[in-house]
Amino acid sequence: QSALTQPPSASGSPGQSVTISCTGTNSDIGGYFYVSWYQHHPGKAPKLLIYEVSKRPSGVPDRFSGSKSGNTASLTVSGLQAEDEADYYCSSYAGNNVWVFGGGTDLTVL
Amino acid sequence: QLQLQESGPGLVKPSETLSLTCTVSGDSITSDNFYWAWIRQTTGKGLEWIGTIYHSGSAYYNPSLNSRSAISVDMSKNQFSLELDSVTAADTALYFCTRQTCSSSCNFDYWGQGTLVTVSS
Numbered sequence: 264q265s266a267l268t269q270p271p272s273a274s275g276s277p278g279q280s281v282t283i284s285c286t287g288t289n290s291d292i293g294g295y296f297y298v299s300w301y302q303h304h305p306g307k308a309p310k311l312l313i314y315e316v317s318k319r320p321s322g323v324p325d326r327f328s329g330s331k332s333g334n335t336a337s338l339t340v341s342g343l344q345a346e347d348e349a350d351y352y353c354s355s356y357a358g359n360n361v362w363v364f365g366g367g368t369d370l371t372v373l
Numbered sequence: 374q375l376q377l378q379e380s381g382p383g384l385v386k387p388s389e390t391l392s393l394t395c396t397v398s399g400d401s402i403t404s405d406n407f408y409w410a411w412i413r414q415t416t417g418k419g420l421e422w423i424g425t426i427y428h429s430g431s432a433y434y435n436p437s438l439n440s441r442s443a444i445s446v447d448m449s450k451n452q453f454s455l456e457l458d459s460v461t462a463a464d465t466a467l468y469f470c471t472r473q474t475c476s477s478s479c480n481f482d483y484w485g486q487g488t489l490v491t492v493s494s
Contacts, residue, residue: 265419296478297479299478299480299481301420301481306486307486308377308487309469311481311482314480315477352419354481356478360433361422361433361435362425363422364421365419365420366419367420
């Protein structure tokens with residue numbers, strides 16, 4: 264069982280928006296603004312999409328956005344495109360130089 | 374462009390030690406603010422952070438692995454390595470090496486493609 268809880272799957276049609284949740288505790292997501300999100304196309308290297316809850320690294324489209332409320336973080340993908348079909352993982356700092364991840368969400372573009 | 378490449382045996386016997394190496398190209402492993410980490414992906418359990426090391430040798434480990442893991446750096450080869458002792462079938466996973474950049478926060482910003490390790494007799 265992963266430290267952070269994500270829905271195993273999500274889906275949406277091209278052009279729609281989809282939101283993926285990531286639930287933790289007061290010791291990780293709730294305690295720090297250090298939530299990040301990663302996109303993984305199987306067989307390729309995972310990619311950092313969001314860091315510090317809502318910041319995007321250079322080159323990441325603004326269709327990807329992040330937020331946090333209490334112990335739950337969220338990733339929203341707007342204007343879904345076929346290339347967005349991938350696995351998405353959340354991560355949070357958990358204090359004492361420890362990082363935790365979620366179980367991953369398989370996003371399907373219908 | 375930074376690249377990371379994992380290497381090591383794809384099959385390890387139960388109770389033995391898993392050993393993997395990550396070769397870093399495109400930047401020096403001794404650059405400031407860059408840490409180096411191992412993360413694994415197990416079937417049905419998502420990603421799991423294993424540990425992180427700085428080129429000075431300071432390292433941090435996932436406490437859930439019960440001190441079975443050790444990460445080291447070889448600056449002369451621009452590589453870092455993972456050893457995981459007393460493996461069981463539960464350690465079967467896709468192992469990734471990553472760069473962890475720490476400024477205002479620490480994030481895993483570059484990843485290798487991963488190497489599959491199966492624990493089986």
